[in-house]
Amino acid sequence: MADVGRLAGVSQVTVSRALSDPSMVSAETLKRIQDAIRVTGYVPNALAGALASNRSNLISALVPSVTNIVYASMLHAFSKIMRARGYQLMVGETGFDLAEEEAVVATHLSRRPDAMLLTGIHHSPAVRRMLLSAAIPIVEVWDITETPIDCCVGFSHVAAAAAAANYAHSHGYRRAAAVTAGDERAARRRDAFVRQFEALGGTPVATVDFPGHASLGGGRQALATLIAEHGFSGGVIFCSSDQFAQGILVEAKARGLAVPSEVAVIGFGDQEFAPHTDPPLTSVRVDREKLGTAAADALLARFAKKTMTNPVTDIGFQIIERETS
């Protein structure tokens, strides 16, 4: 930066100003500086800038996994807005394990992010303490709580699952099953679905749980298991993800079972392929782009003014009725 200044015949600070706010230097000085930058191939050092200004322009985003499309698409929407505002993203994967999250949070905080996005509302006491003393805006996503660390953007998993149970019951289903991936929020939905479906007078809900992530193969296997081991002989299957639902459709077709008359399915997530399965998949839609943009908006609002109008943003959900139930 000093070299650039020397070449342009100004001091180093003037170069700094030209870069951070061009309106602070005269037009001709600006031009000379820009020329000098081009000639020298100068690349600013954001590290030094961050240290001096105490603003890193970094946002850290922690998700369970980047290979899960629901988190990836949320990140995409989130980062698009943040990038447009000059912030860069540091992405971290926390798995579904609180201890792992703790280590990731610690290393990310050492980079002094200006804000942090966290997935979920359940964190270890150590994480809460670190986050609180970091004193930066924090947004927790994919769930809502009355007691966020700072603010949260999401929806009620209990309400979504109960709505699915109501939907199933009102469409005449009295028998049901649930297929669930190894994810705390999915498990909460499963429990809420079971509770509500049975409360409405449905027969006991059979459940099949997978420890890992949802997959098409898992959905096929789940239907096979339900039939072979749970005596499943018709009814609606509430899935924790559209991936499972798609697998159930494939397996049903392979077995010659009619959908929805013999096997009905409700997916979760309303992923891109849901309208194009055969038959088109009924699913609970969660607007992942909106989740990402609302999370970004919440952080930007916190940057603008310290007072929060409302720390809890419920983006809701929607049951998209198609032809599988």
Added chain:
Amino acid sequence: MADVGRLAGVSQVTVSRALSDPSMVSAETLKRIQDAIRVTGYVPNALAGALASNRSNLISALVPSVTNIVYASMLHAFSKIMRARGYQLMVGETGFDLAEEEAVVATHLSRRPDAMLLTGIHHSPAVRRMLLSAAIPIVEVWDITETPIDCCVGFSHVAAAAAAANYAHSHGYRRAAAVTAGDERAARRRDAFVRQFEALGGTPVATVDFPGHASLGGGRQALATLIAEHGFSGGVIFCSSDQFAQGILVEAKARGLAVPSEVAVIGFGDQEFAPHTDPPLTSVRVDREKLGTAAADALLARFAKKTMTNPVTDIGFQIIERETS
């Protein structure tokens, strides 16, 4: 750090040493320092450390899109290794546009990453210049070239597509079509497939291109288009992605077309669901985890010693024969 030192009765530098290399301080001093850290809740400032040491421990990884599972799973494998070695990932999305890539590269370089992962081997002259003068290890992935910026890890798209054409021909197919997403590498595969299939004596290959990313819906539409507008009446369809292939299977089943006798399909990527479609999908496998780990290994080797044994790593591909062709 000075506070911690005061509490432990040592100077600030000693704390620094205790953190960077515990063996440099005596056992009892170390213990006092660790206690002091616990008491004060001290969180190191990696920004300052990076500025002073000229090593940021940051790696920037640039992919076209994080919502595409093939890039996401590569990133996952890559970051796992890098994180274990103490490096953190800055993720950037470049889209499929060279100009966008330029802006992303510039901002990432300003953060002084210790190395960079780039997707693809085609970059603008400005990007090459910036990267060269950054003088850090660079790995280009998903493709190979004799003239990488620094080193590359990938496979030959031309060879993969030609192998698919050979496979189709040797399995008796004389008619073929290709369905391709809007991605330069996919287009190169399409061209290589067409060239080889026709060279082997196949009839002219009908092509359907989509500007955006591959999807199940796109695959369904592609088969409909091939039948309606290209008079497709049997043969093998080479897809740029398993997503398209899956859509073709769904559409074929919906139309009552037998697979593979009336419509045969070859996917690309061998994604998780490929073995579980009905019938199981024949696909060109690219080991994305291996791609990520090999890219990480290449950078780590560059960190260890400046001389490269071999700058080009070809991880190859494999045609997985299942039942759709």
Added chain:
DNA sequence: CTGAAAGCGCTAACAG
């Protein structure tokens, strides 16, 4: 094994 001093490249005051 520990400490003192210097400085990484920038921004934030304060002057002029």
Added chain:
DNA sequence: CTGTTAGCGCTTTCAG
């Protein structure tokens, strides 16, 4: 509009 002076919180180097 521009320059001067002080740091930001660390690591590095050189002494002891």
